[in-house]
Amino acid sequence: MPHLSCGGPAVPPSFAAGLLLASLPLLAFLDLPHPTATAVIDAVGVSRSRAYEVKASVEVAMTDLVRPPGRPPAPAIESSPDAGAALSRELLRYVMSQPGSVHGGTDRRRYSDGFRLFVLDLWEQYKALDLASFAEAAEIPPGTLRDWLRGGRDAVANLERVNGAALPTDKAKGPRIESILAAFKTWKGAFKDFCDHVQLHLRIPWGRTTIGRLLDVHGLRKQNRRRGRRPDEKALRDSFDTFFAGAQWSADGSSLSVTIDGQTFIFNLELNVDTHTGALVGMSLRDSEDGAAVAEAFADSVATTGASPIAQLLDNRFSNHTDEVIEALGDTIKIRRTQGRPQNGAHVEGAFGLFHQMAPDIVLDTSDERELARQALLLVVLSWARTLNHRPQVDKDGRSRVRRYTEDSPTPEEIEAARAHLEELHRKQEKARLTRQARLDPVRREILDQFFERLDLLDPDGNIRDAIAGFPLDSILAGLAIFEAKLERGTLPDGVDARYLLGIVRRIANEDEGILFAEKLWQARRTAGDLVLLRLDEQREEHEEDALDPMDLVRRFIDLAMATDRTLDRAFWLRAVADTIEPEPTEQHRAMFLVAARRIHATHRVPTKQRNAATRRLVAMIRPIA
Numbered sequence: 001m002p003h004l005s006c007g008g009p010a011v012p013p014s015f016a017a018g019l020l021l022a023s024l025p026l027l028a029f030l031d032l033p034h035p036t037a038t039a040v041i042d043a044v045g046v047s048r049s050r051a052y053e054v055k056a057s058v059e060v061a062m063t064d065l066v067r068p069p070g071r072p073p074a075p076a077i078e079s080s081p082d083a084g085a086a087l088s089r090e091l092l093r094y095v096m097s098q099p100g101s102v103h104g105g106t107d108r109r110r111y112s113d114g115f116r117l118f119v120l121d122l123w124e125q126y127k128a129l130d131l132a133s134f135a136e137a138a139e140i141p142p143g144t145l146r147d148w149l150r151g152g153r154d155a156v157a158n159l160e161r162v163n164g165a166a167l168p169t170d171k172a173k174g175p176r177i178e179s180i181l182a183a184f185k186t187w188k189g190a191f192k193d194f195c196d197h198v199q200l201h202l203r204i205p206w207g208r209t210t211i212g213r214l215l216d217v218h219g220l221r222k223q224n225r226r227r228g229r230r231p232d233e234k235a236l237r238d239s240f241d242t243f244f245a246g247a248q249w250s251a252d253g254s255s256l257s258v259t260i261d262g263q264t265f266i267f268n269l270e271l272n273v274d275t276h277t278g279a280l281v282g283m284s285l286r287d288s289e290d291g292a293a294v295a296e297a298f299a300d301s302v303a304t305t306g307a308s309p310i311a312q313l314l315d316n317r318f319s320n321h322t323d324e325v326i327e328a329l330g331d332t333i334k335i336r337r338t339q340g341r342p343q344n345g346a347h348v349e350g351a352f353g354l355f356h357q358m359a360p361d362i363v364l365d366t367s368d369e370r371e372l373a374r375q376a377l378l379l380v381v382l383s384w385a386r387t388l389n390h391r392p393q394v395d396k397d398g399r400s401r402v403r404r405y406t407e408d409s410p411t412p413e414e415i416e417a418a419r420a421h422l423e424e425l426h427r428k429q430e431k432a433r434l435t436r437q438a439r440l441d442p443v444r445r446e447i448l449d450q451f452f453e454r455l456d457l458l459d460p461d462g463n464i465r466d467a468i469a470g471f472p473l474d475s476i477l478a479g480l481a482i483f484e485a486k487l488e489r490g491t492l493p494d495g496v497d498a499r500y501l502l503g504i505v506r507r508i509a510n511e512d513e514g515i516l517f518a519e520k521l522w523q524a525r526r527t528a529g530d531l532v533l534l535r536l537d538e539q540r541e542e543h544e545e546d547a548l549d550p551m552d553l554v555r556r557f558i559d560l561a562m563a564t565d566r567t568l569d570r571a572f573w574l575r576a577v578a579d580t581i582e583p584e585p586t587e588q589h590r591a592m593f594l595v596a597a598r599r600i601h602a603t604h605r606v607p608t609k610q611r612n613a614a615t616r617r618l619v620a621m622i623r624p625i626a
Helices: 013-029 037-044 048-065 081-097 113-125 131-138 142-149 173-185 191-200 208-217 291-305 323-329 342-358 370-390 401-407 412-439 442-455 463-469 473-489 498-527 531-546 550-563 567-581 586-602 608-622
Strands: 102-104 109-111 248-260 263-274 280-286 311-314 333-336
Touching: 013 037, 013 048, 037 048, 048 081, 048 113, 081 113, 081 131, 113 131, 113 142, 113 586, 131 142, 142 586, 173 191, 173 208, 191 208, 248 291, 248 370, 263 291, 263 370, 280 291, 280 370, 291 323, 323 333, 333 412, 370 401, 442 463, 442 473, 463 473, 463 498, 473 498, 473 608, 498 567, 498 608, 531 550, 531 567, 550 567, 550 586, 550 608, 567 586, 567 608, 586 608
Parallel strands: 248 311, 311 333
Antiparallel strands: 102 109, 248 263, 263 280
């Protein structure tokens, strides 16, 4: 029914349905022929809820058009009983068309996810009813309805335990296994509830671990396993990764003294050593240890060997990481020594030790100038280095360092493997450095200090706050909110302290990183022209064309996001929700987000952690923190 009359102005189908429904009572009162409400809705082709929503709007507009002279009467505070009756009929129709959506006795009733979403839609439609009247008409406990509207916890409490009922002994395992497998194939609820169902209704006295392992073996449910522990760093303190000659050099400086005519002069010897062979590849002798010494020793090493290494190992002295050093290294990867790991500098430190053992004190009794002292020391060092490089090594089949260096011919695969390993080491060190910088962020520390002081959390040394400050600010704020909410609701485990807060923030950061990974993976695959993703894009375009308004589009996208179990698809639909809300006026963002959050938390099929993660990700997309 695209038009009210031939040649008349175009009217939206929803308005036509609402106008016709509003005219039905008048036609019935005048005893005129008229169709039924169902016939009107079927003929126009719109949803029942949308038709009644427009009908209510038409009736309100009509009262304004035919309003009598004078001040309009004040709106009635009490809701119309017709609205409650209409609401009850709507719910009855849904329950009749969806058997099993509401089940259980009067004392303990259970609802399906679809029923909860339908109730939320009705709440938006029947705004004239207050919460108590709405709950009475819907036959839903007010507390349960209030939890649904605010997206809170599940209103269904723990299952009733059979008082004094002894569980049967375990005798026939085969039939019980078949019973559990058959029941799980049609089960739609949470795993915990399924285990309670097995124990109470199937009368099988097996625990969650046994049931979970059984389902895992038969491929019906995958168990979540703990990640393996990281290796103890103390067990790795005597190891140092080497690859081949020229893969990595290690440089360091040491002060040496020369005495001339009773006056002592101090010089710095910057030595560069190949970590695989131990060969002394280059050096620099200057007045002090600075960036110029590192650059000069590196250039001398390149001149000696004929090529630059893949990586250069330097200690954490500031002068070793200046722009001058970075420019001198060029494409060579600059790696910092790990603090507290002496073996990182063992090669060059060992060379200095041998030098101090072999070289006598340099004392010149002459009146020459300072340059004479430097040249004399340079000759001594050169003699020592060349002698050491050409000395045969018993543990290396009698080959000297020079021979090992020149004869070592790594394959392209070995070079690439060494480069990948060193780049990964460099990436880890940069990530650790950025984490240390984040812990010094004044904004994060101020937020944590105020939170710890307000809740009287003990952290005298600040170690826990340092650890928390290393995570992203979004994860920190979400963790603080969850911790304080649990504290107010009394759901924190007994005896927990600030370390429990650290665990919450860490888990949230891991979940957010996983969602962000899904988004980036989606973008990468979309850029690569992945045909598998075209279907979802087409679905989004179809919904955008069919949606009545942005709020309707938000509801559709949220339902699609919570209906999938794939992280990639859920990230796509959450991004679609954020893209729908962002163009709307800023004052409407909060209301639209709350509607989305209620639908997210009304989908009890999805675990609570995943619902919380979806809510956090959505608000981060809508209101990002700079």
